[in-house]
Amino acid sequence: MPQNILVVGELENGAPSTVTLELLGGAAALAAGGSVSVSLLGSGATAAAAQAAGASKAFVSDDANYDTFRGEQWLPAVQAAVEQSGATLVLMAQSTAGRELGPRLAHRLNTAVAMDCVKVEDAGGALQFTRPAYGGNAQATYTIATNPAIATVRPKSFDEATGAGASETAELPAAGASRVNVVGKEVTESEGLALTDAPIVVAGGRGLGAPEGFETLRELAAALGKDKAAVGASRAAVDLGWFPPSEQIGLTGKVVTPDLYIAIAISGASQHMAGASGSKTIVGVNRDKDANIFDFSKYGVVGDWKQVIPALIEELKK
Amino acid sequence: MHIVVCAKQIPDPETPPSAFKIDAATNKVVPAQGIAPVLSQFDAIAAEAALRIKEAGGEGKVTVISMGAESAQAAIKQVLAMGADEGVLLNDPAFEDGDSHTTAKVLASAIQKLGDVDAVFCGRQAADWDMGQVGLLIAEILDWPVATIAKGASLEGETLSVERVLADGFETVQVPFPAVVTVSNEFGEPRYPKLPQIMAAAKKTVTQMKAGDLGLDPSEVGKAGSRLQLQKLFIPEKGAQVEFIAGDTPQEQAAALVSKLRADKLI
Numbered sequence: 001m002p003q004n005i006l007v008v009g010e011l012e013n014g015a016p017s018t019v020t021l022e023l024l025g026g027a028a029a030l031a032a033g034g035s036v037s038v039s040l041l042g043s044g045a046t047a048a049a050a051q052a053a054g055a056s057k058a059f060v061s062d063d064a065n066y067d068t069f070r071g072e073q074w075l076p077a078v079q080a081a082v083e084q085s086g087a088t089l090v091l092m093a094q095s096t097a098g099r100e101l102g103p104r105l106a107h108r109l110n111t112a113v114a115m116d117c118v119k120v121e122d123a124g125g126a127l128q129f130t131r132p133a134y135g136g137n138a139q140a141t142y143t144i145a146t147n148p149a150i151a152t153v154r155p156k157s158f159d160e161a162t163g164a165g166a167s168e169t170a171e172l173p174a175a176g177a178s179r180v181n182v183v184g185k186e187v188t189e190s191e192g193l194a195l196t197d198a199p200i201v202v203a204g205g206r207g208l209g210a211p212e213g214f215e216t217l218r219e220l221a222a223a224l225g226k227d228k229a230a231v232g233a234s235r236a237a238v239d240l241g242w243f244p245p246s247e248q249i250g251l252t253g254k255v256v257t258p259d260l261y262i263a264i265a266i267s268g269a270s271q272h273m274a275g276a277s278g279s280k281t282i283v284g285v286n287r288d289k290d291a292n293i294f295d296f297s298k299y300g301v302v303g304d305w306k307q308v309i310p311a312l313i314e315e316l317k318k
Numbered sequence: 319m320h321i322v323v324c325a326k327q328i329p330d331p332e333t334p335p336s337a338f339k340i341d342a343a344t345n346k347v348v349p350a351q352g353i354a355p356v357l358s359q360f361d362a363i364a365a366e367a368a369l370r371i372k373e374a375g376g377e378g379k380v381t382v383i384s385m386g387a388e389s390a391q392a393a394i395k396q397v398l399a400m401g402a403d404e405g406v407l408l409n410d411p412a413f414e415d416g417d418s419h420t421t422a423k424v425l426a427s428a429i430q431k432l433g434d435v436d437a438v439f440c441g442r443q444a445a446d447w448d449m450g451q452v453g454l455l456i457a458e459i460l461d462w463p464v465a466t467i468a469k470g471a472s473l474e475g476e477t478l479s480v481e482r483v484l485a486d487g488f489e490t491v492q493v494p495f496p497a498v499v500t501v502s503n504e505f506g507e508p509r510y511p512k513l514p515q516i517m518a519a520a521k522k523t524v525t526q527m528k529a530g531d532l533g534l535d536p537s538e539v540g541k542a543g544s545r546l547q548l549q550k551l552f553i554p555e556k557g558a559q560v561e562f563i564a565g566d567t568p569q570e571q572a573a574a575l576v577s578k579l580r581a582d583k584l585i
Binding site: 103137143283301312 | 331454464488502507550551563576582585
């Protein structure tokens with residue numbers, strides 16, 4: 001069934017973000033003869049419209065007040081884009097912005113949102129939204145009875161759109177007032193390669209026993225190649241203060257889909273696997289041969305990481 | 319300062335996958351034998367955040383509200399034992415099987431009925447469905463500002479200062495009252511009540527409210543009022559068949575693993 005789709009885009013360094021391009025890719029497949037539009041807010045939005053592959057029309061505002069996400073400012077603009085595009089389906093990322101916009105937009109449009117979807121499909125005329133639940137132990141498929149349907153989509157769920165960007169733009173209003181006032185920001189500098197870009201991710205969990213374990217993991221990442229491997233952590237390790245929250249992999253952290261994921265002293269709880277199970281090859285290193293991580297692993301090493309990882313580093317250096 | 323904490327009782331998220339079962343006929347999780355339901359951890363952390371604000375101010379009241387069955391009394395009592403002053407249980411068969419929107423409508427109606435509420439603290443999401451909608455929807459219904467995914471919250475004069483977790487770091491926001499805050503695990507561990515507090519909480523009376531008490535029609539709540547409709551709940555299949563790397567020593571295991579990964583052109 002044809003759908004008019006609005007992708008709520010996000011800008012990154014003046015261009016549509018990777019996940020915005022993924023949503024446009026998903027939209028192209030779901031539109032089935034309907035239209036695909038994108039909304040872009042913030043400095044450089046008009047110029048970025050030309051890079052929004054797969055969108056025929058872009059709703060834009062270059063107002064720099066949109067650069068820092070504030071829900072109260074973004075909502076009227078996104079709502080205007082939904083109404084002007086005649087969207088029957090609104091797609092946004094399961095990002096800081098999408099997590100807040102999805103429910104609030106749904107309320108304002110008297111409809112509903114399916115959060116953190118990994119699959120959106122047209123099942124014989126009705127859109128179906130599939131998302132993990134119960135920490136990933138289960139998956140749930142929903143329909144939305146009201147119009148438009150809204151979904152936030154987990155990164156890496158769709159392939160990026162290719163081709164020409166939007167040829168037509170329409171102006172959205174400048175940002176209004178916000179009762180929520182942003183007074184400070186602190187960016188956590190990650191060491192080396194960004195977690196979500198790295199072809200190899202080395203991740204550590206509570207089983208490392210102490211924060212020093214991450215130093216060994218950094219040595220392993222260096223031995224695998226500084227331009228290839230990044231280090232991440234499970235929520236348990238982050239909650240213990242062993243690693244920065246910005247490098248957390250899992251349901252409440254980042255989603256990574258590297259070619260190779262090496263999970264070290266991580267039990268493999270569903271909460272964690274929600275951020276890693278899309279990896280092409282998973283290697284588990286754990287003392288417990290019954291650990292859940294081995295249910296997801298292609299290769300398993302049963303042993304003490306304190307012995308296995310230094311041996312692995314030595315072997316890689318040979 | 320009167321702060322409401324919204325608390326949900328959920329199946330224990332630490333339930334081992336082998337004990338996790340779904341009844342396909344009803345699309346519901348079958349309660350695991352011998353594993354009691356728990357207070358959602360994010361809500362316990364929200365309670366901790368609310369209690370710290372009350373304690374720092376030296377006065378005020380914390381009320382814990384839960385929508386759920388009679389068993390949700392246990393979740394309310396846990397927050398009372400942590401130090402909350404009053405508890406409210408919203409228990410009505412009409413509330414069952416709703417979506418985030420109907421849940422938020424019930425909670426917001428109860429908050430409006432209390433009347434003098436300055437702030438609502440919720441977990442960032444419930445650790446069963448992980449939707450993360452209810453706090454935001456309460457804010458929309460009440461038309462209050464909202465700060466999500468908090469790792470810190472404190473009173474600063476007439477406003478609330480909230481530290482929020484972002485993908486690449488943190489930001490600090492100031493929010494006027496009344497406001498809604500959703501709290502994340504980065505806030506830190508909730509306190510564990512001691513026995514005398516647990517016993518005192520057990521004696522406290524929990525106020526009960528039903529749809530009629532809140533001026534809600536059964537047709538606008540629960541399954542009848544839901545917009546997001548669950549079609550199927552299922553356990554996904556796991557793809558990988560693990561190959562354990564052989565070796566008598568860590569060195570032999572390491573060598574075997576490296577040769578496999580090189581053969582797969584992964585390193």
